[in-house]
Amino acid sequence: MPEDTVKHIDFTELNKKAISKPLISHIYTADPSAHVFNGKIYIYPSHDIDAGEAFDDLGSHFAMEDYHVISMDSINSEAVDNGVALHVKDIPWAEKQLWAPDAHEKDGKYYLFFPAKAYDGIFRIGVAISASPTGPFTAQPEAIKGSFSIDPAVFKDDDGNYYMYFGGLWGGQLQRWRSESFNPDEPKNPTAFIPKDNEPALLPLVAKLTDDLLEFSESPKQLEILDAAGNLLLAGDIGRRFFEASWMHKYNGNYYFSYSTGDTHLICYAIGDNPYGPFTFQGILLEPVVGWTSHHSICEVENKWYLFYHDSSLSNGVTHLRSVKLAEITYNVDGTIVPLKPYTD
Structure with missing residues (x-):
């Protein structure tokens, strides 16, 4: 949402109109990935802090240092912050x-x-392991070989295979891998x-994981998102094209790939018949929230489906201080x- 718009928002009134309240309010959390393990809900968000970094399109102001895990006994129960699960100082790379x-x-x-951003300034994807869903987690000494960019989302299919979906534009650096190797960040733009408006948009990536879930078992593949005519969405189609925040879930035998359009602040989704796609664009899942970013997950809890998302209403619109929320979704x-x-309204 544009900064000028945020300045004129009455947040007391806005919060009265919100369809959901923040799950926790003593810290700022965002980008929630929700799962049910052993009958209990666990949410894995990023932990927003005000680190004093300059606001820029590289996302420098998103300077998170650790992860907390939020747990809920049921969809209506109190959300519990289980403390620090992993800190950047404990990740060697x-x-x-x-x-x-x-x-x-x-x-x-x-x-x-x-x-996480490695010491060479390149985003990589790592793995950490715990005996508990709330951690603490112990990080592997190196990032996943062949990983790059941001926003990993791991989907377990009915056959027991696990797939990682990932990628993000602008600060997420996906555009710098168009040649399958990292293009130097000069100029820092x-x-x-980024492709031209009339060229196909950059695509998210998918890779099956190894049996131990620690590496890719294959080279990442592009996940195609098509329009109703079967054509790839174009880079200039900013209301529909992929930007970041991959998520995969399965409903009635179909695969639903959902994602954020980034600078147009929408959560959209597309449907396919297998984990690799192609996926056909269907429409908007969540309209814009207060705050620049939109990032989500979709989780089934006791035969109902829920969208976990965030906004910046608790921080009165501060872009990098967000709060996790949830709302039920329904299918036609x-x-x-x-x-x-x-x-x-």
Whole structure:
């Protein structure tokens, strides 16, 4: 939402109109990845702090240093902050910026997947392991080989295979990998190497994980997002094209890939028939929230489906101080999702 618009918002009134309240309010949290493990809800967000960094399109002001895990006994119960689960100082290869994570479980172990900027200034994706869904997590000494960019989301399919979806534009550096190797950041322009408006948009990546969930078992593949005519979405189609915040879930046998459009502040989704796509664009899932970013997850809890998301209403619109929320989503008979408005009229 534009800064000039935020300045004129009455946040007392806005919060009355919000369809959901922050799950916790003693710290700022964002980018929630929600899962149900052993009948309990666990949310893996990023932890927003005010580090005094300059606001820029590289995301320098998103200077997160650690992760907390939020747990809930049920969808209506109090959310509990379980404290620091992993800190950047305990990740050998990472220098800074612990951005949006995800987590999953296998054989009684819990795996935290996270992006961080390495000492060479390049975003990589790492893995940390714990015996508990709330941590503490112990990071692997190196990032995943062949990983790059941000926003890992790990999906477990019905056959037991795990897939990671990832990628993000601008500060997420995806555009700097168009040649399959990192293009030097000169000039330091977050939109350098972005395709022209009439060219196909940059695409998110997907890779199956190894059995131990610690590496890619294959080279990452592009995940195609198509329009109704079967054409790739164009870079200039900023109301529909992928920007960041990949998420995958499955409903009635179909695969739903959802994502953020970034600078147009929408959560959109597309549907396919397998984990690799292609996926056909369907529409908007969540309309813009207060705050520049939009990032989400979708989780089934006791036969109902919920969208976990964030906004900046608690911080009166401060872009990098966000709060995690949730709201129920519903499906139409044809499998499309009923769009959500974050605030009532």
